[in-house]
Amino acid sequence: MSDLFRVENLSKSFGGLAVSRNISLSMPEGERLALIGPNGAGKTTFVNLVTGQLRPSAGRVLLNGGDVTQLGAVRRVRKGLVRTFQVTRLFSDLTPEEHVTLTVLQREGKATRILSRFRGNTHVADEVHGILGTLGLHEVARRKVGQIAYGQQRLLEIAIALALKPKVLLLDEPAAGVPSADTPRIEQALERLPPSLAVLMIEHDMDLVFRFARRVVVLAAGEVIFEGGPSEVAADPKVREAYLGNYAHARSVA
Ligand SMILES: Nc1ncnc2c1ncn2[C@@H]1O[C@H](COP(=O)(O)OP(=O)(O)OP(=O)(O)O)[C@@H](O)[C@H]1O
Numbered sequence: 001m002s003d004l005f006r007v008e009n010l011s012k013s014f015g016g017l018a019v020s021r022n023i024s025l026s027m028p029e030g031e032r033l034a035l036i037g038p039n040g041a042g043k044t045t046f047v048n049l050v051t052g053q054l055r056p057s058a059g060r061v062l063l064n065g066g067d068v069t070q071l072g073a074v075r076r077v078r079k080g081l082v083r084t085f086q087v088t089r090l091f092s093d094l095t096p097e098e099h100v101t102l103t104v105l106q107r108e109g110k111a112t113r114i115l116s117r118f119r120g121n122t123h124v125a126d127e128v129h130g131i132l133g134t135l136g137l138h139e140v141a142r143r144k145v146g147q148i149a150y151g152q153q154r155l156l157e158i159a160i161a162l163a164l165k166p167k168v169l170l171l172d173e174p175a176a177g178v179p180s181a182d183t184p185r186i187e188q189a190l191e192r193l194p195p196s197l198a199v200l201m202i203e204h205d206m207d208l209v210f211r212f213a214r215r216v217v218v219l220a221a222g223e224v225i226f227e228g229g230p231s232e233v234a235a236d237p238k239v240r241e242a243y244l245g246n247y248a249h250a251r252s253v254a
Contacts, residue, residue: 003026003027003028003062004027004028004029004031004063004064004167004168004198005026005027005031005062005063005081005167005168005198006025006026006027006061006062007023007024007025007026007050007059007060007061007062008024008059008060008061008062009022009023009024009058009059009060010022010023010024010046010049010050010056010058010059010060010061011023011056011057011058011059012042012045012049012054012056012057012222013057018222019042019045019222020042020045020046020049020056020222021221021222021223022059022223023046023059023219023222023223023224024224025217025224025227027168027198027200028198029167029196029197029198030195030196030197030198031198031199031200031214031215032199032201032212032213032214032215033198033199033200033201033213033214033215033216033217034200034201034202034203034209034212034213034215034216034217035200035201035202035216035217035219036202036203036204036206036209036216036217036218036219036233036243037218037219037220037242037243038220038242038243041219041220041221041222041243042219042221042222043172043202043219044172044202045222046219047083047170047172047200047202049061050081050083050170051073051076051077051081051082051083051170052068052071052072052073052074052075052076052081053073056069063076063079063080063081063167063168064079064167066079068081077164079167080165080166080167080168081166081167081168081170082161082164082166082168082169082170083161083169083170083171083172084157084158084160084161084169084170084171084172084174085157085172089157090145090153090156090157091145092144092145092146093144093145093146094144094145095140095141095142095143095144095145096132096137096140096141096142096143096145096148096152096156096159097128097132097141097142099145099156099159099160100128100131100132100156100159100160100163101124101125101128103160103163103164104124104127104128104163105124107163107164107165108124127163128163129141131159131162131163132159134159134162134189134192134193134194135155135156135158135159135162135189135192136155136185136188136189136192137152137155137156137159140152149182150177150178150179150182151178151179151182151183151185151186152185154174154175154176154177154178154186155185155186155189157174158171158174158189158190158193162193162194166197167197167198168197168198168199168200169193169197169198169199169200170199170200170201170202171190171199171200171201171202171203172202173202173203173204174186174190174201174203175203175205175208176203176204183205183207183208186208187208187211187212190212191212201213209230210230210234213230214229214230215227215228215229216228216229216230216233218233218236218239218242218243220242220243225238225239225242226238226239
């Protein structure tokens with residue numbers, strides 16, 4: 001059986017600077033993969049290449065065995081390759097319910113009609129409430145985004161991504177900027193993501209990474225330097241040297 005998602009020898013250079021070097025990885029349905037590495041390792045560039053925000057210098061991106069490397073970002077989303085961003089992109093005057101409803105309507109080609117006309121549409125409303133429930137946003141569904149906690153705004157970004165019906169979801173630092181007291185909420189919401197969804201998460205919070213991921217890929221200077229299970233990665237000397245040294249030390253003295 002072919003992988004749901006596959007990247008083959010992906011490379012990207014900006015002028016003389018090679019930012020992604022020959023990266024290959026694959027994800028089956030239901031994968032929980034974390035992509036980690038030091039600042040500037042090329043993690044966000046990798047997501048940009050995969051989702052079509054950037055064109056690679058070489059290599060291929062395959063979804064369900066089909067080559068999507070030449071497709072733009074919007075067409076990749078329609079095929080099920082969806083991402084969130086490191087920094088939230090929300091409308092502070094709209095509610096979570098309105099954000100997710102608009103996304104569902106846009107996906108169905110109905111976004112040009114007025115939002116309120118669809119409030120009574122049970123099929124849209126059921127889907128919206130199901131998504132908001134998955135992310136633990138039910139209680140704030142009708143509050144303006146500007147008035148909800150930042151952690152909830154980050155979860156709303158994931159809710160919007162889910163409304164696009166992804167097969168592969170790329171999360172760019174879902175816990176970035178979230179107070180540590182609120183990270184358990186992010187973790188619990190990630191645990192409730194649909195089991196068949198393949199999720200690739202970039203994250204610097206190693207506790208979250210090690211609890212979420214079944215597989216970890218480590219990037220350094222644009223290259224994959226290690227791939228394995230969380231405990232193997234944490235024990236690898238190359239990875240400790242390139243990235244995890246401080247984390248491993250902190251854990252051993254804690
Ligand atoms: N458009 C661009 N033009 C030139 N260099 C770029 C461009 N985008 C990224 N880079 C460089 O590519 C390298 C990788 O950046 P990238 O943002 O992908 O790293 P990252 O691993 O996501 O870092 P962080 O963890 O800090 O978010 C950096 O050296 C960055 O300066």
